[in-house]
Amino acid sequence: MNATDDGDVILELKDITKAYSGIVALKKADLKLRRGAVNVLVGENGAGKSTMMRIIAGVERPTLGEIWMDGERIHLNSPADAVRHGIGIVFQELNLFGNLSVAENIFATREITRGLRGIDHKAQVEKANEFLNRLEAGISADTLAEDLPIGQQQLVEIARAVSLDTRILIMDEPTSALSAAEVDVLFRVIADLKARGVAIVYISHRLEELMRIGDYITVLKDGQITGHAMVKDIDTRWIVRSMIGSDAKDFAKQVEHEPGAEVFRTEDICLPRAQGGYAVDHVSIGVRKGEILGIYGLMGAGRSELFECIMGRHEHYTGKIFVEGEELKGRDTTRRIREGLSLIPEDRQREGLVQSMSIADNLSMASLSQFLKAGFHIDLKREKEAIANAIRNLSIKAKNPDLDVTSMSGGNQQKVVIGKALMTGPKVLLMDEPSRGIDVGAKADVFRTMRRLAGEGLAILFSTSDLEEVMALSDRIAVMSNGRLVMVVDRKDATEDMVISASAEGHKTKRMHA
Amino acid sequence: MTTATQTAATGNHLSTGAALLTLMKLRTFIALFAVIIFFSIFAPNFLSTANMILMSKHATQNAFLAIGMTFVIITGGIDLSVGSIVGLCGMIAGGLIMYGVALPLGYTVYFNVVEVAIIVAIVGIVIGAVNGLLITRLNVAPFIATLGTLYVARGMALLYSDGQTLPNLTGREDLGNQGFSYLGSGSILGLPVSVWILIVVALGAAYFARFVPLGRHIFAVGGNERASRMSGIRVNRVKMFVYMFSGFCAAIVGLVISSELMASHPATGTNLELNAIAAAVLGGTSMSGGRGTIGGTIIGAFVIGILSDGLVMMGVSSFWQMVIKGLVIIVAVVVDQAQRRLQQRVTLMQMAKAG
Known part of the structure; x- marks a missing residue:
């Protein structure tokens, strides 16, 4: 850590640790915020920036550690506490009331009132316009918030935070939706606040x-x-080095083996979107035994929806799905699992785990029928052996499988979800963003497991929005964009540029149509 | 120096937290012992055999309903209709014994007692199936669906006899339908028959929850319905089962009460669903679903049964009894919530310390 000039510290976080069930988001972090300065915070996704800001804004309470303001220890138990201490925040996600006017949004919870005659809307609009003009936003304060384009909504958020007359103002990616001109204005406002x-x-x-x-x-x-x-003492190279550190991502070495015959194929899978158009647009794709097919795509490219169609989760999709040449009938997840498909869902907490159950129960819940005696009685001994096997094979760190699944780290939880899918004995494994929200070590484990399973003859389809991941792990790369499959290419023929430009393809063609 | 004392303090915190947690987990047992000790000191004749048998008969009625209710609550639902099913099933049992079933052409068919019991059980299961269909197929919230059947079933029970009691269900020798009283008043090895049936049903339910896939799936569905679906569990089938089983348990209670009184009254079982919910909650079943045990529920049912009988024996007014029962339930849930929060904090603290 570089020694820095100490400046005028207004807020200090000391030894802050924040644990969520399954993951420690902050580990003994210290932070000093200086008056009249722009304190920049950077880090990769999931590094803990937002958690830290949520703690300062009183949205979350630290599990361990102290917060000091102006030399006094303070407790921020709610966002209202933070506001009282003069802390304002512009969140990354927009937090506007779409059904209220811009002025009402800006003055929410501290409305200007005229005694018993209620809210003074005129005064609110006037004052709101003052703030908006300072931002040169060109927004009238009596429009409804939901009628504004997203960039202007962000300006309203900023105006609200500025209007609070705060001593500390947190801006979590305020420019993500702003145009270059709007950014310039924002920076002028920031300079102005700094001067004050x-x-x-x-x-x-x-x-x-x-x-x-x-x-x-x-x-x-x-x-x-x-x-x-x-x-002033550093350059961007220094930032990148501190952000990424020396340990590059650890991808498993490729096991050389020839993929076998095609075990899985979809034909013309289509899923209409409620607003018109297709979430999945005529996707035909095949996977061979022992092959890893990586599906790359940006958010909303339709990868998760494709997987859900394959698992029979959507009633309205059309198209055909074949496993080992046999077409699958019905739209029923239970049958799809029996027919040899298994999905590791993207959202582990909502769709992967049963939080109230133990590690062991989570692992075996999808495959109980394998341990039956006399058609209905679960043989606990065989179940236990199978669970122990899964824990060993996936190197899950579980001291006691009877503990709650929520007592584990995110990476181990993910391994439990993978273990559950594998215990059903699938021929084709679908993995939707298998490395999301898990730490580096667990990621490497998951990748190694994928390689090993492919080596054992499993066909794997996985989706990712991490370019490095798709390039390193796949035998073939498919790219989806706006619901369409725009490219399928052997990995040895693929380049990063190719994949990236393909991932924007679907939107371009659509615009040409329109 | 300061950090050292700090860690010691948090460490201390952790161990007292863990101890408190164990105490809270055993709270149903502690409550059971507390009521037994309290009443054996303050209520005369509380520990006599006759009183014990009488109390266990009372507690049994709650316990049957509470077993069915436990499964329903574990799936994240609720079954308000059980009290009414008790009433309706009791009336049907009485009616079948007294009047039989009139067929066209002036014939009347009478059933023997075993057949009556089977028919009544089927009625209970069918009403449960109606609840289940409303909830799974028509997407009605469990609270509303079973509130509806609560009224319908009670209304049907009243319509059945025009609100009258069906007295004297002794049956007639020439019709071969005598012996209905055995269920409510008979005993085997000194224990009432209904208690034996409870033992069988409770052991069966506990076995089912641990050793049968459908039973395990009840917990998964209540813990996370979406994840259960993604794992191939047939969620609707699980829900149908729990409501049908709850209806079946209610039918048994209807039979037992009618048999005990040798009469069927259409208002029988009013508010019993609330006792059942209270027993399940007292026994550690989580109202948000996913957690609960049959053993805990049985103890909960006995705590509530002993509490009300003991208070009667002490001569406490029935108005005060209601107040006390309500307070016990509230305290149980507050402790339950506190336990969950504490548990979470202890786990998070351990994780934070482990890094």
């Missing part, structure tokens, strides 16, 4: 932006502070 002694916390992924307006920079990685410096 406000401590700004600025979170962004755009490094050039940080270099432009930052005074102090703090880098987070895996919940820990890995670098702290004054912006």
